[in-house]
Amino acid sequence: MHQPLPATNSMNGAESLVRTLVDSGVEVCFANPGTSEMHFVGALDRIEGMRPVLGLFEGVVTGAADGYARMTGKPAATLLHLGPGLANGLANLHNARKVPVPMVNIIGDHASAHQGFDAPLTSDVAAFARPVSHWVHSSPNARSVAADAARAVQAARNAPGQIASLILPADTAWLAADRPAAPLPVLGPAPVSDSAVAQSVAALKAGGPVAFLLRGEALRGRALAAAGRIAAKTGARLICDTFVPRVERGAGRIRVERLPYRPGPALEFLEGTQTLILVGAQAPIAFFAYPGQPSELTPPGCRPLVLAFPHEDGTGALEALAEAIGATAPGKASAHAPPALPADGPITAEGIMRIAGHFLPENAIISDETISSGFPFYPLNETAAPHDSLQLSGGAIGDGMPVATGAAIACPDRKVVSLQADGSAMYTLQSLWTQAREKLDVTTVIYANRAYKVLMDEVAGVGLGSVGPRGQSMFDIGNPDLDWVKLAEGMGVEAVRAESHAALAAAFKAAMGQRGPRLIEAVL
Template sequence: MNGAQALITTLVDNGVQVCFANPGTSEMHFVAALDTVPQMRGVLTLFEGVATGAADGYARMAGKPAAVLLHLGPGLGNGLANLHNARRAHVPMVVVVGDHATYHKKYDAPLESDIDSVAQTVSGWVRRSLAVADVAADTAEAIASANSLKHVSTLILPADVSWDEGAATLENIVVQVDPADIDLGQAEAALASGEPTVIMVGGDATGAAGLAAAVRLAQSTGAQVLCETFPTRLERGAGVPAVERLAYFAEAATAQLAGARHLVLAGAPHPVSFFAYPGKASDLVPDGCAVHTLAGPVGAGAALGVLADRIAPNEIAATAALARPTLPSGPLTVVTSADVIGALLPERAIVVDESNTSGVLLAQATAGAPAHDWLTLTGGAIGYALPVSVGAAIAAPDRPVLCLESDGSAMYTISALWTQAREHLDITTVVYANRAYDILRIELQRVGAEAAGAGPGPKAEALLDLTGPTLDFVRIAKGMGVPARRVGTAEELADALQWAFDEPGPHLIEAVMPSIAG
């Protein structure tokens, strides 16, 4: 057995059965070895950022890692944006990066680079296998570390180690993990103080059980519950406790937190503004508010459960009632498009949301829809939704996936549509086509880069405009094998969604939207 066969066999033996790949010459023995391990599903992507994003989406829904196969340092570099998102989302992933043969590296061939250093920026575990006898143990440890600590594990596999014979396989390597730091005492004291308290949930506390525990605590003590701005996976909808998310814009988030004397972090990070703004504070915690960390992102849901059983043992969490908007009519706007989604969202849907400015009203329009999962842009690196929808659909093939994508972000990883078609995935993609980087038009004003009321000059506006030529997502999608329609009214969007939901396989709807930034 060669090193590549040992690696794949060990992956499968330890529960990793999907590999999203964009391989090159150094990975050919891995590619060939796939035919010797039928339990491993290989999924080809046309860009490394799609492979890494798909593995992120898979982990969010499966709760376990997929593998990613990348080609040398440049391939890893192309996948970094969505590896950054995965790191911030605390999802498990095993990344295999092929490298030059050990004896070839000294020649400084054109694709030679410092893979180890680049991998360290997004990984919680990095290892280079230097001998075929080490491959199985290294692979098993990578999987165990990713599963236990919920991070990206990166294994670098030199080409000669991949093709050398004499490897064995190992199962269930045990990695010692320090218990999560949980401090019930400070949180309990804050909730018992009678002072205004906010419980902010994030990490693994955004499932139904963690949300129920937080709401029980709030009902019993008068605290307020907020969710981190971009949760990894938020369960919501009818029958699930409803929790408001912390706003993206710092001004709105500051208003949500105003008056709090205690902030209990249950899996959520310390709230800060996403960017610095002239003359404004970066830390969003109000002056005089004490911050108490109940638990980090791993174990927060369980910690909330223990705390709720201690403080509010007889409390039953209120849940959202089933309620849908009435189907609207007329031109598509942020209001009408959100109401159509809310009215038609299928049961058990997985919503992957990168709608940005066009989706600002989706939360309220879908709050009473049948229970569903909402995956968000954790980490903030755009080009996320299309790849994540691929991984989510593979992890949960019995559930409909609705990908809500903005036109600018879509173009970062548009080749994910090809993988959707190739794998026959049940994904409905709505591209909100407002023909601009609307969020940057808003930010241009907020950072004070232009004179008040003057508006952007022609050169600045040209860098925020997506016309000339106008992107044609219907033709792009059809060119990659995905049936597509363009819509401009609420009635057309409703009809297109029904068409896409009723017919198996991937579909794309280009929703022509007005700019909200002027």
């Protein structure tokens, strides 16, 4: 039996798909295509309105779509090649699912009549997609592709954002379709009930120590302003998770405390809280389990209370709550007092954060995958110029540089600063090439400590007394040392190595004054 012949005089499935995506507001496609996606590429080529951005590895593609969505609130499309291409993008889809962001994955599959033959690249694409997707569908024929695409965008955009994975068998791309499908209505954030607001009012009026745990929209704009008014009026604390998808920080913004990473410090941090009001967040959970320590970090005697679930209108809820308690005076905003530069000398993690905060331009975006090197010095940028901070929300390392890439595509007029641990950087270093090709305004600072330092820090935490050389070799990523200047230059990104605070400050300051991708290896 031969495969059917392609559409000739009419629109094909791929064209109906691309037109539908464009009509539904999808403007960017992060892509790493293969043979089975050629008709989609052909459609991208012929149809105006969708910018294709090539990644040389699929982890870059999915992580960039995450960063783009965090900054725009809109889904990008990804284009992935069969099961293995999707597989390479799964870790950053895991992260994106945990944010969550809207995203439409288009995953090519073998032509329908080819799927039963166990060709080398045959795999269960839907099985790969399911663990990271809120919505999975395989188009059964070319004439249904457009409607499926409209449904995928709808699923992606439903609040608070979902991962929609549309599987596109190659023949459904090349066969004849009818027409694009019209955009479908999208469910925005659900309104929060009066009773939810009333419960929070009661908790605040009860007078015991109250803290708000904020996530999602609640860490930005009107929501954050309302939270600030509530805090000013009531003395309630404003807290965010250790890793948040996006938070507005810096001068003029309301200060939000960051929950510590490890269970012990997190419990101490929350100790005495009587009510923990959740706005788009879940009750706090330890990142990892440790022997003899709890998983749940809500301290004994503290009651978690949901003001807004993640799919609900946290902004409206915070504003209603502020109004209900008469919190009209503005909250206390951070001063504009960028951190002082460190003294010259060997580079420290604190020094990097000081330098980045000192020179940070107004309205910059920080993609923060500093992990253990960044935690203690995070507060320093509270008084830097106003900026957005994007963090490793799903815990799967290797999203910092792709997220920076997507954020730069989303916001071409804003400087992106990618603060990046070296071990994690190696997972998706191909991001630098896309930054070079697209001439993105991203400055990457590599924390070159030449170790999986977070693991070294964990030896005691997990109850291992000590680890000898064979075990240590699993945490040590030196021997040989990575040369990030060469790695970056190898992908077309200008780079420089800094081994002192003075050199780092000079390089970073220069990068802030220019446009285009740059990398600075900060040797710790």
